[in-house]
Amino acid sequence: MEYVDVAVIGGGQSGLAAAHGLLTKGLRPVVLEASGRTAGSWPEYYNSLTLFSPGRYSSLPGLPFGGNPDRYPHRDEVVSYLSRYAERLGVDIRTGHRVNAVRTAGEGFELDLADGQHLGARAVVAATGGFGQPNRPALPGLDTFTGAVLHVSQYRSPAPFAGRRVVVVGVGNSAVQVAVELADTARVSLATRAPVRWFPQRPFGRDLHFWLTATGLDAAPLGRFQRHPATMAVIDDGRYRAALAAGRPDRRPMFTRIDGASVTWADGAREDVDAIVLATGYLPDLGYLAPLGALDVAGRPRHRDGASLAHPGLAHVGLEW
Structure with a gap:
């Protein structure tokens, strides 16, 4: 077995940023990527996705993003940048290597790979991130819905929904962006449990990330505060708030039930809909750590600031917030 x-x-x-950091400490990391390319989840996101952080705040260590530093890169630019970063990193990156399980082995770990191989490691960095497992909430009657149900991770463009009645569930950035895009060609409602909160993308003429960096508020405590549903805000340059104010899409309190092809709204009205898009976030994709006892009952890692509370040689990078 290789070690x-x-x-x-x-x-x-x-994972790529972690590998860069390990290299600076004189270590020789091996990066194991399940897919056939080093771009994470980015190639699978919807076609129109654009970052709300400018290029100057979107770089990984050691390589500037390139181009106009004040522009907001789109999905394909991010994919291209990550591929370029991986090529220049000078690290052993093995694509098509899915890890099924990580177990303790002596003072280190043994990794079971999907192809039957095994790999020994002195330490492990879990960098599958917070976007590998779509969160599909147990909404009343969802399993009986006769229309189309898809998570936002499966959404690519509004074309298949033209002329249809669509409900988008969620209150975050993706939910609002997708709902507004769909409203150009479909009849769309944004269903949320609380009103949408807004935060300007460029307060006082400078990008939000400039102010977060200048004030030091980009630290972890702010992220933990922002994670709470009561304080989560949609970052907006004015377009999305105006679209909702114009009723394209309209925002409604969360429906109470689904029956066949219809949803029952909070006011008791029933309406047939063609599709429900769940923009309801993601869960950590860390099932391979279950043999270590490194996860809680909800499948989330037991850690403090990325350091595992279960094993000193295990670290987490890329978790949400």
């Missing part, structure tokens, strides 16, 4: 210094599980932006 390595550090096995980094996941070859997206988190």
Whole structure:
């Protein structure tokens, strides 16, 4: 069995940044990526996705994003950048290597790969991120819905929904962006449990990330506060708020039930709909750590600031917030 210094599980932006950091410490990481490319989840996001952080705040360590530093890169630019980063990193990156399980082995770990191979490692970095497992909430009657149900991770463009009645569930950035895009060609409602909260993308003429960096508020405590549903805000340059104010889409309190092809709204009205898009976030994709006892009952890692509370040689990078 082959042994390595550090096995980094996941070859997206988190795994690549972790590998860069390990190199600066004189270690020789091996990056294991399940897919056939080093771009994480980015190639699978919807076609129109654009970052709300400018290029100057979107770079990984050691390589500027390139181009106009004040522009907001789109999905394909991010994919291209990550591929370029991986090529220049100078690290052993193995695509098509899915990790099924990580177990303790002596003072280190043994990784079981999907192809039957095994890899020994002195340490492990779990960098599969917070976007590998779509969160599909147990909405009343959802399993009986006769229309189309898809998570936002499966959404690509509004073309298949033209002229249809669509409900988008969620209150975050993706929910609002997708609902507004769909409203150009479909009849759309944004269903939320609370009103949408807004935060300007460029307060006082400078990008939000400039102010967060200048004030030091981009630290972890702010992220934990922002994670709470009561304080989560949609970052907006004015377009999305105006679209909702114009009723394209309209925002409604969350429906109470689904029956066949219809939803029952909070006011008791029933309406047939063609599709429900769940923009309801993601869960950590860390099932391979279950043999270590490193996860809680909800499948989330037991850690403090990325350091595992279960094993000193295990670290987490890329978790939400």
